[in-house]
Amino acid sequence: MTKSIFYHAGCPVCVSAEKEVITLIGEDKIDVIHLGESKNKITNAKNAGVKSVPALVTPTGNVLHINFGASIKDLEG
Amino acid sequence: MTKSIFYHAGCPVCVSAEKEVITLIGEDKIDVIHLGESKNKITNAKNAGVKSVPALVTPTGNVLHINFGASIKDLEG
Numbered sequence: 186m187t188k189s190i191f192y193h194a195g196c197p198v199c200v201s202a203e204k205e206v207i208t209l210i211g212e213d214k215i216d217v218i219h220l221g222e223s224k225n226k227i228t229n230a231k232n233a234g235v236k237s238v239p240a241l242v243t244p245t246g247n248v249l250h251i252n253f254g255a256s257i258k259d260l261e262g
Numbered sequence: 263m264t265k266s267i268f269y270h271a272g273c274p275v276c277v278s279a280e281k282e283v284i285t286l287i288g289e290d291k292i293d294v295i296h297l298g299e300s301k302n303k304i305t306n307a308k309n310a311g312v313k314s315v316p317a318l319v320t321p322t323g324n325v326l327h328i329n330f331g332a333s334i335k336d337l338e339g
Contacts, residue, residue, distance in 0.1 A: 189286065205320050209266065209287050243282050249328045 187244040188214055192230050194221040194238045198254035202239040206251065215241075220260050231257055264321040265291055269307050271298040271315045275331035279316040283328065292318075297337050308334055 191206055193199035207215060218226050220238060230240075234248040237256045241249045268283055270276035284292060295303050297315060307317075311325040314333045318326045 201324065202326060205322070205324050205326060208322075209291075209318075209320060214286075241286075243286060245282070245285075247278065247282050249279060249282060250330075251326050251328055253327075 188216050189244060190233075190242045191215050191217045192220055192226075192235055192238050192240050192242070193217065194255050194260055195219055196238070196254040198252050199239040202251045202254075206239075206241060220257075224260070227257065227261060265293050266321060267310075267319045268292050268294045269297055269303075269312055269315050269317050269319070270294065271332050271337055272296055273315070273331040275329050276316040279328045279331075283316075283318060297334075301337070304334065304338060 189210065191203060193203055203217065220227055220230060233242045233246070235242065235257060237250055238254050239251050241251060243249065266287065268280060270280055280294065297304055297307060310319045310323070312319065312334060314327055315331050316328050318328060320326065
């Protein structure tokens with residue numbers, strides 16, 4: 186099975202959501218990417234449809250925006 | 263383990279999110295509640311901190327608002 190990708194930016198909302206999502210889905214099924222530290226991944230995230238973080242891109246390619254921490258635009262700045 | 267509760271209102275965004283969440287977490291770990299059909303559950307949802315649907319209330323009591331379908335206020339009207 187392809188993994189889900191959890192994009193975040195280290196914000197409190199992101200960290201809290203990350204804990205919940207990992208507990209619910211399982212750490213082995215998720216790749217976690219910190220867009221604040223890996224700015225070169227921002228384009229990938231945008232292409233996948235991510236508009237804000239935290240967000241989970243599922244193996245089927247759908248984007249689940251979970252709560253709201255920061256917009257992708259703010260991360261690019 | 264206590265189950266998560268997935269609140270929704272039958273909207274397209276809700277249905278799409280529901281499918282993803284059930285695939286990711288497992289149908290046996292989620293109670294699905296349709297607030298459009300079970301308006302008596304709206305108070306429970308609000309007390310849990312749900313502000314919009316679709317939303318997932320985790321076993322630890324955290325609320326994950328997933329994308330945006332409708333606000334709780336609109337469902338009450």
